[in-house]
Amino acid sequence: xxxxxxxxxxxxxxxxxxxxxxxxxxxxxxxxxxxxxxxxxxxxxxxxxxxxxxxxxxxxxxxxxxxxxxxxxxxxxxxxxxxxxxxxxxxxxxxxxxxxxxxxxxxxxxxxxxxxxxxxxxxxxxxxxxxxxxxxxxxxxxxxxxxxxxxxxxxxxxxxxxxxxxxxxxxxxxxxxxxxxxxxxxxxxxxxxxxxxxxxxxxxxxxxxxxxxxxxxxxxxxxxxxxxxxxxxxxxxxxxxxxxxxxxxxxxxxxxxxxxxxxxxxxxxxxxxxxxxxxxxxxxxxxxxxxxxxxxxxxxxxxxxxxxxxxxxxxxxxxxxxxxxxxxxxxxxxxxxxxxxxxxxxxxxxxxxxxxxxxxxxxxxxxxxxxxxxxxxxxxxxxxxxxxxxxxxxxxxxxxxxxxxxxxxxxxxxxxxxxxxxxxxxxxxxxxxxxxxxxxxxxxxxxxxxxxxxxxxxxxxxxxxxxxxxxxxxxxxxxxxxxxxxxxxxxxxxxxxxxxxxxxxxxxxxxxxxxxxxxxxxxxxxxxxxxxxxxxxxxxxxxxxxxxxxxxxxxxxxxxxxxxxxxxxxxxxxxxxxxxxxxxxxxxxxxxxxxxxxxxxxxxxxxxxxxxxxxxxxxxxxxxxxxxxxxxxxxxxxxxxxxxxxxxxxxxxxxxxxxx
Numbered sequence: 001x002x003x004x005x006x007x008x009x010x011x012x013x014x015x016x017x018x019x020x021x022x023x024x025x026x027x028x029x030x031x032x033x034x035x036x037x038x039x040x041x042x043x044x045x046x047x048x049x050x051x052x053x054x055x056x057x058x059x060x061x062x063x064x065x066x067x068x069x070x071x072x073x074x075x076x077x078x079x080x081x082x083x084x085x086x087x088x089x090x091x092x093x094x095x096x097x098x099x100x101x102x103x104x105x106x107x108x109x110x111x112x113x114x115x116x117x118x119x120x121x122x123x124x125x126x127x128x129x130x131x132x133x134x135x136x137x138x139x140x141x142x143x144x145x146x147x148x149x150x151x152x153x154x155x156x157x158x159x160x161x162x163x164x165x166x167x168x169x170x171x172x173x174x175x176x177x178x179x180x181x182x183x184x185x186x187x188x189x190x191x192x193x194x195x196x197x198x199x200x201x202x203x204x205x206x207x208x209x210x211x212x213x214x215x216x217x218x219x220x221x222x223x224x225x226x227x228x229x230x231x232x233x234x235x236x237x238x239x240x241x242x243x244x245x246x247x248x249x250x251x252x253x254x255x256x257x258x259x260x261x262x263x264x265x266x267x268x269x270x271x272x273x274x275x276x277x278x279x280x281x282x283x284x285x286x287x288x289x290x291x292x293x294x295x296x297x298x299x300x301x302x303x304x305x306x307x308x309x310x311x312x313x314x315x316x317x318x319x320x321x322x323x324x325x326x327x328x329x330x331x332x333x334x335x336x337x338x339x340x341x342x343x344x345x346x347x348x349x350x351x352x353x354x355x356x357x358x359x360x361x362x363x364x365x366x367x368x369x370x371x372x373x374x375x376x377x378x379x380x381x382x383x384x385x386x387x388x389x390x391x392x393x394x395x396x397x398x399x400x401x402x403x404x405x406x407x408x409x410x411x412x413x414x415x416x417x418x419x420x421x422x423x424x425x426x427x428x429x430x431x432x433x434x435x436x437x438x439x440x441x442x443x444x445x446x447x448x449x450x451x452x453x454x455x456x457x458x459x460x461x462x463x464x465x466x467x468x469x470x471x472x473x474x475x476x477x478x479x480x481x482x483x484x485x486x487x488x489x490x491x492x493x494x495x496x497x498x499x500x501x502x503x504x505x506x507x508x509x510x511x512x513x514x515x516x517x518x519x520x521x522x523x524x525x526x527x528x529x530x531x532x533x534x535x536x537x538x539x540x541x542x543x544x545x546x547x548x549x550x551x552x553x554x555x556x557x558x559x560x561x562x563x564x565x566x567x568x569x570x571x572x573x574x575x576x577x578x579x580x581x582x583x584x585x586x587x588x589x590x591x592x593x594x595x596x597x598x599x600x601x602x603x604x605x606x607x608x609x610x611x612x613x614x615x616x617x618x619x620x621x622x623x624x625x626x627x628x629x630x631x632x633x634x635x636x637x638x639x640x641x642x643x644x645x646x647x648x649x650x651x652x653x654x655x656x657x658x659x660x
Contacts (some may be wrong), residue, residue, distance in 0.1 A: 003245075003265040004437045010234045010249075010260040012211070018229040026257065032215040032230070034253045039094060039216070040189040043102035045182075047079070047086050048109055052182040054175050056084075061114050075107025076100045076193045093221050095214070097198035104193035109183060117176040119158045122146045124172045131163045149515055151403070188252035199248065206242040209234045211249070211260065232258070240264055269440035271397070273512040273521055276442070280309075280391040281400040281502035283451065284425060285494035287480055289313040290383055293498040294394045295531065297506045304502065306533035308495040309390050311383050312637040316375065323372050330365040334358065376424040384431030386638050391441055393641045399436060400505030401429060402448035403522060433520070444512055444521045446504045455484040456499040456531045467493060499531040 015024040024032070051057075063071050065081035072078055079086075086103055088094040122145040128138040142155070165173050173179040191199045191213070200212045211232040218226050240246075244264040252259050278296045285291040292309035295302050337358045344351050391399050404425055433443045455463040463486040469478030471490050482493040489496070508527030514520070540548070 002268055002270060004268045004434070005247075005263055005265050006239075006434060007261050007263045008237050008240050010236065010262050012232040012234060012258040012260055015230040015232045018212070018231055024230065029230070029232075030253050030256050030258050032217070033251055033258045034187070035216045035219050036098070037187045037189050037252055038219075039088070039092070040098060040102045040105065041185050041187045043086060043088065043094075043099065044105045044109070045185045047084065047103065047106040048185065049182045051084060051106075051110060052177055054177055057110070057114065057117060057175075057177070060110055061117075074104070074193070075111070076103035079103045079107050089220075091220065091222060093223050093226065095198065095224075095227070097194045098189070100193040101189050101191060101198075105185070105188075105190050108190075109185070113176060113183070116158070116180075118147060119150065119154060120162065120173065120176050120179060123155070123158055123162055127162075127172060131159055153404075186252070188250055190250050191248045192250070194248070201246055201248060203246055204233075207236050207238075209236055209246060209262070213251075232260075234260055234262070236262075241266055243267070266438070268437050271437070271440045271442035273442060273444070273514060274509050276396075276398040276506065276509055278394060278396045279398045279400055279502060279506055280387070280394060280396045281498050281505060282309075282387055282402075283494050283497040283501055284402055284448075285310075285497075286452075287312075287492065287494050289317075289379075290387060290428075291492070291494035291498050292387065292390060293495065293502050293531075294390070294396065295499070295502050295506070302503045302506050302529060302531045303534050304499055304531050307639075307642075308492060308498075309639045310494075310637070311386050311639070313379060313383070316379050316636055320372060320375060323368055323375070327365060327368045327372065330361055330368065334361045334365060337361065377427060380424050380427035381431050382636070383428050384435055386641075387432055388435045388439070388441070389641045390639070391436070392439060393643050395643075396441065398442040398444060398505065398509075399432060400501050401432070401443065401445050402451065402501060403445040404429065404448075442521060444505060444509070444523060446501055446508070446523045447526050450526070451497040451500045451504075452482075452493055454500065454528075455482075455487060455489055456496050456503060457484060457487045457489045458530060463487065465489075465493075465496065503527075503529045503531050 012029065013026050015029045016022070017024060051060075059082055060071075060078070065071055065078075066083050067081065069081065071081055080103065084103075086099055088099075122142060125145060126138065126142045128134045134142070146155075161179065162173060165179055198214055201209060203209050211234055213230055213232065214227050215230045216227055221227055240262075244266045247263040247265065249263065250261040252261070276297070278294070280292055280294050282290050282292040288310045290309075290311040293304050294307065294309065295304035297303075337354060341351070341354055341358060344354065387399065429443075429445075436443050453464060455465050457463075463484055465482040465484055466474065467477070467479050468474050468481050468483060469476055470481055471483070474483055480493060481490070482496045483490045504527055505523065507529045508523045508525060511523050511525050511527070512521050513524060515522075
């Protein structure tokens with residue numbers, strides 16, 4: 001049984017001084033926490049700036065301390081074993097546990113820099129002739145010196161950074177210290193390195209916890225008397241289960257409030273990497289946010305149920321575009337006012353009015369940023385919940401998705417990627433991983449290159465799809481519809497891509513790799529194979545159900561018919577003009593043939609489709625147009641969650657899998 005680690009943001013509104021019993025209100029509590037976070041930030045920034053050298057980074061990378069022993073995993077112990085001493089400023093009293101927290105944050109920052117340093121060294125060593133386009137030989141040489149697990153996006157970003165340095169200085173950077181300055185340190189304190197002499201945490205119930213911590217009473221404490229124990233009651237959010245184990249949090253101050261980033265661990269089942277039979281695959285669609293397909297592995301071939309799964313968030317995307325446009329407009333106005341304030345002395349009579357207007361615009365800009373951020377988060381978790389519901393209904397044990405690091409922004413797809421990037425696709429993937437882990441469902445990423453280009457029916461990876469606007473406009477150029485000239489496939493472009501992702505995942509699951517540090521699973525190689533569609537079992541018609549109930553034959557044979565008839569059934573007379581005038585139609589006309597009488601007080605119905613005042617208007621049962629599934633947005637549409645039905649037999653032989 002493994003554990004799932006997550007972080008719950010909490011807020012502390014008040015505290016209690018343990019020695020005196022004084023109640024500390026929220027503004028004073030935020031000020032004292034800010035003093036503690038400021039002390040830790042200053043200590044961390046000093047240590048990182050002092051060790052931002054080639055020699056110190058080499059000493060940390062070798063993994064051996066001054067005494068010849070290997071460096072431990074804990075950052076503050078590794079820093080002390082290397083002999084990197086840290087002391088507070090003169091006249092400031094800080095206990096050893098606060099120094100531990102500062103050293104832990106500094107060690108994490110420097111260890112992250114080692115990864116970037118390895119990438120920069122590999123790129124500069126194998127610098128290509130044309131940095132914008134490497135040849136196959138140059139790519140192979142670069143992959144040999146890079147560590148495992150490096151994505152194409154990281155290589156692309158670091159190459160651009162090195163190219164900008166080369167254009168400015170004329171030479172390649174010798175090390176990461178030449179390419180970058182020491183990173184900025186956030187004003188927070190990582191309490192994971194402290195012990196009971198600085199912080200304690202205990203749970204008081206299913207929805208509450210008690211945090212006990214020593215906080216400074218002044219901005220620059222001179223002795224131990226300027227520190228006091230504070231008790232912070234914390235209300236746990238409903239996302240923290242009762243059986244979860246609470247870990248030591250991280251404290252920070254945001255918008256005048258004390259934020260407690262509380263990590264917790266929940267026991268989860270094990271999700272195997274291979275041996276999957278039923279799977280769900282989702283594509284980052286151009287037409288919709290998510291487009292999925294469900295299928296199973298049957299005798300070495302992939303069979304889909306032929307039902308597309310779509311999560312359309314066009315309404316949310318339009319709202320986000322409007323909010324972003326307004327945010328950019330406010331940002332432009334704020335920059336203009338900054339330039340005006342910089343050119344006006346404070347003694348000028350226009351300065352107070354400009355300063356007040358600048359403050360108002362800054363507050364409004366921050367409010368819009370928070371609104372966009374919260375809407376992105378709500379959209380990500382809504383889409384993840386819908387995707388998991390589809391997988392649970394189908395009985396899938398794995399979810400396959402495109403690897404975000406392998407997506408390339410080209411042509412129309414480039415504009416689509418720019419639009420979807422604002423919807424935080426990374427948050428959607430993390431939310432799906434988090435929710436799937438609770439149900440022991442594996443989440444595996446596959447390469448995204450070629451999923452929308454090749455046909456999922458042919459299966460050989462050579463039949464290129466023709467993209468057009470609609471199925472009746474095959475000669476025009478478009479992006480919404482896909483048509484295969486080889487096999488005649490005509491379907492939605494995103495649906496075809498989802499089926500190719502499904503085939504790559506199920507056929508290549510033996511090549512699944514698991515990252516030891518993050519636990520994320522991916523399939524690096526492309527295994528091609530076609531996807532066959534099987535129709536669902538149709539529901540019998542009303543005549544068939546009646547024949548089954550009465551035990552009669554639905555289509556009797558000529559031998560079983562009534563032979564007592566001596567003459568044939570006479571034919572119906574032909575319809576002439578005179579007959580047509582006499583015949584009546586059973587079809588109700590759409591409109592009245594004669595005008596209705598003038599509405600009087602007698603209460604006769606008016607003509608047409610006028611609404612009646614006594615009839616209640618129809619009300620929605622959910623927040624979405626599709627009442628089968630409630631996604632939380634009134635302007636989002638999603639495919640209803642249905643169980644995976646049994647497939648029919650008699651399918652043709654599928655093309656065997658091929659490793660591309």
